[in-house]
Amino acid sequence: MTRVVDGETIILDDGKAVRLIGALAPRARDANAAAGGWPPELDTIKALSDLVLAKKIKLAFAGRRTDRYGRTLAHVFLADRGQQDWVQGTLLANGYARAYGLPDSFACARELLAHEAEAQRKRLGLWSNGVYRTFPADHASELMKLRGKYVRVTGKVVSVGRTKSATYLNFSNDWQSDFTVRIGKKVLAANVTFDHSLDSLTGKTVVLRGWIERRNGPMIDIADPSQIDVPEAPDAPANVSERNSISPNPIQPVRLPADPI
Structure with a gap:
């Protein structure tokens, strides 16, 4: 992993741009703020950088492989120290992104929503912002x-x-x-x-x-x-994946989805 472009795009060693499908990062335009000056956006870029820079990662695919800009659409997993922490799940569970999908690219939607719901309940990150x-x-x-x-x-x-x-x-x-x-x-x-x-x-x-x-x-x-x-519906979002109970990083990592991609 060589570079983080923004809160949802990373550049691999081979120069390939990867968009983290399923986790929508905050942008200054959300608040009609000046580019580069929106705190939630900067917080997510830092969180993603802390997670992936200088780390080995794995990509998982389902549905569309590229977006209209030619970026690879993938779910990203850290492959360091024998663990496979799910980057999208981690960002969502800590309030650094919102769950979403693109046409033909809604893999693991229930898991993504479950992690978002956890952050929302705790008012973490962007969920404390009106x-x-x-x-x-x-x-x-x-x-x-x-x-x-x-x-x-x-x-x-x-x-x-x-x-x-x-x-x-x-x-x-x-x-x-x-x-x-x-x-x-x-x-x-x-x-x-x-x-x-x-x-x-x-x-x-x-x-x-x-x-x-x-x-x-x-x-x-x-x-x-x-x-x-439908909030009262019995078919509620899936439970969040197992999470590490102790981490040296304030970002709590999330493991593989319960239903693999």
């Missing part, structure tokens, strides 16, 4: 200001609408201007049980995650079922 709070679905004007940003939104589903191309979760009766969630037919076809469960969401409070787009009002386009969480 910029990363969960936004109410009924504040459409506030959500519209977040266009292009990755956020968490919570609200009660007023209705579920279906068309030939997609299913929509509506959070008010004015679906043309208020917050909406869209799930395209490709996602529905690949997740039949999830598709069948959507009609039962009417009247339930859910938590969504994704990038805010503008489709009439603010909207999140769902690429994977893991982007929708």
Whole structure:
């Protein structure tokens, strides 16, 4: 490992750029701050540097291998001292990143969300910063200001609408201007049980995650079922992986996922 570019990109000895899929690092643009001056971003870069610089690593792949910039998409594991600490899990469990995925690249989503939930519960790292709070679905004007940003939104589903191309979760009766969630037919076809469960969401409070787009009002386009969480649902995120009880580093390392990639 030769260099850390930012909180989610590393450069290997052979010059290959690797993007840590599944762990979204804070960026100055999250808070409309000046580049290079956003403390959560700097904290994550330091944490990642402490974890991987001058260390041997292993890469694991599932789904897409590259992003649109040609970077390798991988889960990264430290291979030093006979251990295989999971870098993404470690960043999430310590509040240095948020769980996310890209289309065709949501491997270990449940594990990633479980580690994020642990940090959120303890208000670690970025979870003590109001910029990363969960936004109410009924504040459409506030959500519209977040266009292009990755956020968490919570609200009660007023209705579920279906068309030939997609299913929509509506959070008010004015679906043309208020917050909406869209799930395209490709996602529905690949997740039949999830598709069948959507009609039962009417009247339930859910938590969504994704990038805010503008489709009439603010909207999140769902690429994977893991982007929708029903807090009272019995199918909760997986338990976090086993963690070291003692570490000389203040960053608590996380071991391999329970379900290997």
